[in-house]
Amino acid sequence: MTSKLVGVFRGSTLLRSLAIVLVAGVVLIVVTDSVSSYRNLQIAYGAYYFCVLAGLTVLAGASGQISLGQGAFMAVGGYTFAKLNASPVGWSVFPSLSGAVAASILIGIPVGVAASRLRGPYLAGATLAFAVGLPALADKFPAFFGGENGLIVNPPIAPPWLGANFQLERWEAWVACAGALVVVFVLYNLTHSAVGRSWRAVRDGEIAASLSGLRVGRQQALAFTISASCAGLGGGLLAAVTQVASPGAFPLQLSLTLLAGVVIGGLGSLAGAVWGAALLVFLPNWTTDIAGSFSLSSNVSHNLPIAVYGLVLIVAMLVWPSGIQGGVRVIKRGAGSAIRSRRGRGSAEPATAASEATEPIADEEMNASHP
Amino acid sequence: MTKFIDLTLNGISTGAIYAAVALALVLIWRSTRIVNFAQGAMLMITTFIASAVINSSGSYVLGFVVALASGLVLGAIVERVAVRPVENAPPLNAVIMTLGLYTLLVAVAGMIWGNTPRSFPAAFSLRGYRVGATNLLFTPNDTFTVLVVIAVAVALAVLFRGTSLGLRMRAAAFAPEVARLLGVRVGRMLTVGWALAAACGAMAGVLVAPSVFLGPNSFDPILIIGFVAAVLGGLDSPPGAVIGGVVLGLALSYVSGYEGSALVPLAALVILVIVLMIRPTGLFSATKERRV
Amino acid sequence: MLTLEELTTDYGPIRAVDRVTLEVPEGTVTAVLGANGAGKTSLLRTVCGLVRPTSGHVRMEGEDITRWAVEEIVRFGIAHVPEGRGVITELTVQENLRLGGLWRGRDAMPIREVYELFPRLEERASQPASRLSGGERQMLSIGRALMGRPRALLLDEPSLGLAPVLVAQIMSMVRRLADTLGLAVLLVEQNARSALSIANRGVVLSLGRVVAERDPQQLVADDRLLHAYLGF
Numbered sequence: 077m078t079s080k081l082v083g084v085f086r087g088s089t090l091l092r093s094l095a096i097v098l099v100a101g102v103v104l105i106v107v108t109d110s111v112s113s114y115r116n117l118q119i120a121y122g123a124y125y126f127c128v129l130a131g132l133t134v135l136a137g138a139s140g141q142i143s144l145g146q147g148a149f150m151a152v153g154g155y156t157f158a159k160l161n162a163s164p165v166g167w168s169v170f171p172s173l174s175g176a177v178a179a180s181i182l183i184g185i186p187v188g189v190a191a192s193r194l195r196g197p198y199l200a201g202a203t204l205a206f207a208v209g210l211p212a213l214a215d216k217f218p219a220f221f222g223g224e225n226g227l228i229v230n231p232p233i234a235p236p237w238l239g240a241n242f243q244l245e246r247w248e249a250w251v252a253c254a255g256a257l258v259v260v261f262v263l264y265n266l267t268h269s270a271v272g273r274s275w276r277a278v279r280d281g282e283i284a285a286s287l288s289g290l291r292v293g294r295q296q297a298l299a300f301t302i303s304a305s306c307a308g309l310g311g312g313l314l315a316a317v318t319q320v321a322s323p324g325a326f327p328l329q330l331s332l333t334l335l336a337g338v339v340i341g342g343l344g345s346l347a348g349a350v351w352g353a354a355l356l357v358f359l360p361n362w363t364t365d366i367a368g369s370f371s372l373s374s375n376v377s378h379n380l381p382i383a384v385y386g387l388v389l390i391v392a393m394l395v396w397p398s399g400i401q402g403g404v405r406v407i408k409r410g411a412g413s414a415i416r417s418r419r420g421r422g423s424a425e426p427a428t429a430a431s432e433a434t435e436p437i438a439d440e441e442m443n444a445s446h447p
Numbered sequence: 448m449t450k451f452i453d454l455t456l457n458g459i460s461t462g463a464i465y466a467a468v469a470l471a472l473v474l475i476w477r478s479t480r481i482v483n484f485a486q487g488a489m490l491m492i493t494t495f496i497a498s499a500v501i502n503s504s505g506s507y508v509l510g511f512v513v514a515l516a517s518g519l520v521l522g523a524i525v526e527r528v529a530v531r532p533v534e535n536a537p538p539l540n541a542v543i544m545t546l547g548l549y550t551l552l553v554a555v556a557g558m559i560w561g562n563t564p565r566s567f568p569a570a571f572s573l574r575g576y577r578v579g580a581t582n583l584l585f586t587p588n589d590t591f592t593v594l595v596v597i598a599v600a601v602a603l604a605v606l607f608r609g610t611s612l613g614l615r616m617r618a619a620a621f622a623p624e625v626a627r628l629l630g631v632r633v634g635r636m637l638t639v640g641w642a643l644a645a646a647c648g649a650m651a652g653v654l655v656a657p658s659v660f661l662g663p664n665s666f667d668p669i670l671i672i673g674f675v676a677a678v679l680g681g682l683d684s685p686p687g688a689v690i691g692g693v694v695l696g697l698a699l700s701y702v703s704g705y706e707g708s709a710l711v712p713l714a715a716l717v718i719l720v721i722v723l724m725i726r727p728t729g730l731f732s733a734t735k736e737r738r739v
Numbered sequence: 740m741l742t743l744e745e746l747t748t749d750y751g752p753i754r755a756v757d758r759v760t761l762e763v764p765e766g767t768v769t770a771v772l773g774a775n776g777a778g779k780t781s782l783l784r785t786v787c788g789l790v791r792p793t794s795g796h797v798r799m800e801g802e803d804i805t806r807w808a809v810e811e812i813v814r815f816g817i818a819h820v821p822e823g824r825g826v827i828t829e830l831t832v833q834e835n836l837r838l839g840g841l842w843r844g845r846d847a848m849p850i851r852e853v854y855e856l857f858p859r860l861e862e863r864a865s866q867p868a869s870r871l872s873g874g875e876r877q878m879l880s881i882g883r884a885l886m887g888r889p890r891a892l893l894l895d896e897p898s899l900g901l902a903p904v905l906v907a908q909i910m911s912m913v914r915r916l917a918d919t920l921g922l923a924v925l926l927v928e929q930n931a932r933s934a935l936s937i938a939n940r941g942v943v944l945s946l947g948r949v950v951a952e953r954d955p956q957q958l959v960a961d962d963r964l965l966h967a968y969l970g971f
Contacts, residue, residue, distance in 0.1 A: 390529060394532055
C-alpha cells in the first residue's frame with residue numbers, strides 16, 4: 077500500500093510538487109507562528125528574494141541564458157503593485173500582486189524576444205543596460221512614479237478571520253511565502269515537463285535542438301519571460317513588505333546581488349535558490365554584527381556585504397564553477413570522478429570545464445523523475 | 448541654434464570619453480573574448496588614486512600620470528589573478544567573474560573613501576569659450592579631453608600597426624595557438640593587453656570625473672554607455688570603438704539636451720537594442736564571430 | 740638531434756600516442772605515415788608541447804624538453820607547421836613572416852632569404868594572408884617557420900588539399916631545406932609515396948603505435964604493409 081502510494085508520487089510530477097508545496101506550507105505556518113516578528117520579517121524578505129532567484133536560476137540553469145536585468149523587472153513589479161494597491165485603484169494585496177506579475181510579463185515578452193537573439197556577453201551587457209536604464213524612468217515622470225522618493229504602499233491588512241491580534245509581520249511573511257510557494261509549484265512543474273526538456277535541449281546545443289524541430293528563439297524568450305514574471309512577483313512582494321517602491325530600492329547593485337545569490341546556490345537548482353535567498357537575507361546582518369564587534373567604521377560595515385557578494389562571485393568562479401549545489405553534486409558523484417574533473421579543468425581542455433559549469437538541473441532531477 | 452551647437456560640441460567631448468572607455472573594452476575583447484564589466488570599477492579606483500595624489504601634491508599632471516600607471520598595474524594584476532583562470536571556461540564564467548570584480552572593487556572603494564561623491568579637479572578652465580556675444584558651453588577642458596583621447600587613439604594605432612609588440616599582440620588575439628607556435632608568449636601579451644586597456648580606462652576616468660563627481664558608483668553609466676559604444680563599433684575594432692563613442696556621445700547629448708538627462712541611460716539602452724537587432728555583432732564588426 | 744622516447748599521450752580514456760620511440764638526426768627527413776586517426780597529428784602536437792604527454796620523453800640535442808611550454812620549445816629551435824597551415828589570415832603575408840622571426844630578434848633569418856626561397860610570397864607581401872591560395876599558404880607557413888632559424892622542423896600534412904604538382908614541389912623544397920640548412924625534419928603525411936620519396940626513414944603509425952620502421956625504398960615496395968595500414 078505505502079509502496080504503491082510512493083509509486084504514484086514518483087510517477088506524477090504534479091502530485092509530487094503539490095506534496096512539496098503542502099509540506100513547505102505547513103512548515104512555514106508552524107515556523108512563522110513560533111518566531112519573533114523580526115524573524116517573520118526576515119522570512120518575508122527571504123521569500124521575495126527566493127521568487128526572483130528561482131526565476132533566475134531556472135533561466136540560467138535550464139535554458140543557459142543569463143539576465144542582469146532582474147532588478148529592473150522587480151522594479152516593474154514593485155511599481156505596478158504600488159500603483160494598483162494605492163487609492164485610485166485600491167486593489168487588495170493578491171489582485172495587486174497578480175497585476176505586478178502581469179505587468180512584468182508584458183515587459184518581459186519584448187525584452188525576452190530581443191534577448192533570445194543575443195548570446196553571452198552581448199546578452200549580459202544588454203540586460204545590464206536594462207537594469208540601469210529602466211529605473212531612470214521614475215526620474216523622468218516624477219508625478220506618476222514619485223521621483224526619487226518613490227511611491228508609498230499601505231501595509232497589507234490581514235483578513236479579519238485570522239483574529240484582531242494577528243501580527244502584521246506574520247501576515248507579510250504569509251503573503252510572501254504564498255508567492256514563493258506558487259513559484260515553486262509553477263517552476264517545478266515547468267522544469268519537469270516537456271517545456272523544461274526543450275529548454276535543456278536548447279541549453280546543451282542550440283543547433284542540435286533546432287535540427288530536432290525546436291524553435292530555439294521561442295523557447296528562450298519563454299524562459300526569459302517566465303523568469304521576468306518571477307522577478308515581477310518578487311518586486312511586488314518587496315513593495316508589499318517594505319511598503320515602498322522607489323528607484324533606490326532597485327539599483328544596479330540589486331541585480332548583481334541577485335546574481336551572487338544564484339551563483340552561490342548553484343545555477344539551475346530550485347533548492348539552491350533557497351540557499352541563495354537565505355544568504356541575501358542573513359549576510360547583511362552577519363556583516364553588521366562583525367563590523368560592530370570589531371568596531372569598524374560605518375563606511376566599512378555598509379560596504380562589507382557588497383564586498384562579500386563580490387568575493388562570492390569571484391571565488392565561486394575560481395573553485396566551484398557550478399555553485400554550492402553543484403559542489404554537493406560533485407561530491408556525490410564520488411571522489412574519483414571529482415578528481416578527474418579537476419584534472420580536466422587544470423589542463424587546457426575547455427570541454428570538461430564547460431560541461432561542469434552548465435550542467436546543473438539535468439542529472440539529479442531528471443533521474444528522479446525518470447528512474 | 449546656439450543650443451544645437453552647444454549640444455553638438457558637448458556630444459563630441461563626452462563622445463571622446465565614451466570612445467576611450469569603449470577602446471578599453473575593445474582591447475580586452477579582442478585579445479580574450481571577454482567583456483570587462485569590471486572596467487567601470489577599475490577606472491573608479493584609479494581615479495580615486497589620482498584624486499588622492501592631486502590633493503596631496505597639488506599637481507594635476509602628477510595625478511594624471513599616477514592614474515595611468517596605477518591603471519597599468521591594476522589591469523595586469525586583474526588579468527593574472529582573476530581573469531586567467533576563467534579564460535578557457537564558458538563565456539558565462541568570465542561574465543560573472545568580471546561582475547564579481549566590479550562588485551568587490553565598488554565595495555572596497557566605499558570602505559576606503561566612503562559613498563558620498565566628491566568633486567574632482569579639471570585640467571583646464573570649465574568656463575565656456577566666448578564667441579562674439581555668446582558664451583558656448585564648450586570649455587578649454589573639453590578641448591583638452593578631445594585632444595588627449597585623439598592622442599591616445601593615435602598612439603594605440605601606431606603601437607598595433609607599427610611595432611613588433613603590436614604585431615605579437617595582434618597575433619595572440621587573432622590566433623593564440625598559432626602565435627604560441629611562433630614563439631609568442633601569449634599569456635604575457637594578454638597581460639599587456641589588459642594593462643593597456645586599464646590605463647586607457649584610467650585616462651577616461653580622470654577626464655570624466657570633473658563632470659560626474661567621484662564616488663564608488665559614479666561611473667556605472669559611463670561603463671554601460673562605453674559598452675554600447677563598443678558594441679556599436681563591433682566590439683573588436685578599435686577604430687569602430689572611437690566612431691561608436693563619438694556617434695553615441697552626439698546622440699545622447701541631443702537626447703539629454705532636448706528630452707532631459709534622466710533619459711540618457713534609457714536612450715543608450717534603446718540604441719543598443721536597435722543595433723543588436725539589426726546586427727547582433729555590432730555595426731562595424733569586420734571579423735566574424737569566432738565563438739558560436 | 741630530436742629524439743622521442745616511449746612517448747605516450749592520452750585524451751581522457753583514449754590513447755592517441757602509444758610508446759613511440761623515434762630518432763630524427765640532423766639533416767634528415769623522417770616520414771611518419773598512417774591513416775586518419777592513427778595519431779600522427781597528436782604525435783606532433785605532443786612533441787611541440789601543445790598536448791601534454793602521459794609518459795615518455797622528448798629530447799632535443801640531449802636536453803629533456805618534455806614538459807616545457809610551447810613557446811619555450813619553439814624558442815629552443817623546434818618549429819611546427821600545423822595542419823591546415825595556421826596562417827593568420829587577419830595579418831598580411833609580410834606580417835606573418837616577421838612574426839615567425841620576432842623571438843630571434845636580430846638573429847632571425849632575413850625576410851629576403853625567405854623571398855628567395857618562395858618568390859611568390861614577395862609578390863604578395865603586403866596582401867592579407869586570407870587572399871593566398873592553398874599552395875601559397877603552405878609556402879608562407881613553411882617560410883614563416885624558417886624565419887626563426889629552427890634546427891628541427893615539424894610538418895603536419897603539408898600535402899593536404901594541394902594539387903599533385905604542388906605536392907611534388909613542396910616535398911622537394913623540404914628535402915632541400917634538410918640538406919642545405921641541416922634541419923631535422925619530422926614529416927607527418929597520409930600521402931605515403933610522395934613523403935617516402937624524400938625521406939631518409941619511414942615510420943608507419945597505427946592506433947598510436949609504431950608498427951613498422953624501415954628504409955623508405957623497402958616501405959614503398961611493401962604493398963601489403965601499405966595496404967593494411969594506409970588503405971592502398
